[in-house]
Amino acid sequence: MFDTSLSWGDIVFLAQGAGMTLAVTAVSVIAGTILGIFCGVIRVQLGPYWSIPLTFVLDIFRSVPLLIQLVLANAFQSIAKLGWPPFTTSCVVLSLYTAAYCTEIVRGGIDAVPLTTRRAGRSLGLSWWQDMRFIVAPLATRVSLPSWIGLTLGVMKDSALVLWLGLIELLRASQILVTRLQEPLFILLICGAIYFLISFPIARLGGYLEKRWSPND
């Protein structure tokens, strides 16, 4: 079991795959978070009734399997002759997917800020923007950060699905090696270990922050 034909070059290949996973995740999470904060603030400002269309659209991204979304987006970009490479398509789909979840997190965070606190700020003469920036943002971040970390890790794991569009990320890279070397268990274990090593410390950090920052400590 321990004699393997895995060469140094193959490990570099796996590392490149992991790099691709991280790149897709980073782009999607950054874009998705910005969009999510934007949508979340709009949702809160509009109130539950007027934001129904927005909620409905975002809900679609959470109720349709990511794999189907990726295939659909890829088919759409070829129909519309957009000429996007798989990387762009994957990032767009994953960003929207992230944004849909991030909106809920942001909304929850803003809702967790007591209205009286905000009103106090406004009566001291803060503008809406100042209230958002100096009162809501710090308090809401405290509530939302642990779930945002969870979301980031979720997107990192879900980014494995972009292999369906032909992007060589970590799981696809190990699949290629499995096909070539015929050592499925060993290579998949390495692949799983890499995922675990990326995910576990950050998950722990999230858990620590959640405990540390829980509202009534």
Add this chain to the structure above:
Amino acid sequence: MFKYSFQWNQALKALPQMLDGALVTMQIALLSMAIGLVVAIILTLFRLSGSRLLRGFAVAWVEIARNTPALFQIYMAHFGLGSFGIHLSPFTSLLAGIAFNNAGYLAENFRGALKAIPDTQARAGRSLGMTSLQAFRLIVVPQMLRIAFLPITNQMVWAILMTSLGVTVGMNTDLAGVTQALNARTFRTFEFFALAAVIYYLIAKVVTLAARLIASRLFRY
């Protein structure tokens, strides 16, 4: 706008086939959920037990399930187990992968729910003459399931969405698999997958609604 003629008729003609696929999807999701619940309860029991080995086993299961992609877990069941001479069909490996994932997430939810149940309850049961297993089964588990009801329904929706991953290991009877097979025959990717997306959306909504109805009946008191 598009130089492409959409052929929705073709997709609609395949609707009965896809609905059959949706049934298989539901079947896998429900089975994986049932297995996941049972295993999660056992894992919770392991976590509570005094044995270091059992606790370590449960913690390892939960952390691996939560920190690796679901697709990786399905690959592990499909390709990885082949090294031990176990060759699972796409159906079984998909089921095994999702059940493994469900069990991990549910066990973590149960741990949170367990914190809300006072120790004194199990102890009261013990002093009434129950064995510790009886007290766990008759007093702790029902309350735990009730507190964790919302996370369980969320996990159910997740399980339905995860079944679509089966197509990557060659599953061709569930909704995603049927759609992919039709797509391979006709190359009408957008139409077929759009229809599949609508079906998935409806299934997810129906499950959420049903869960809400059940919850309103269960938690009347």
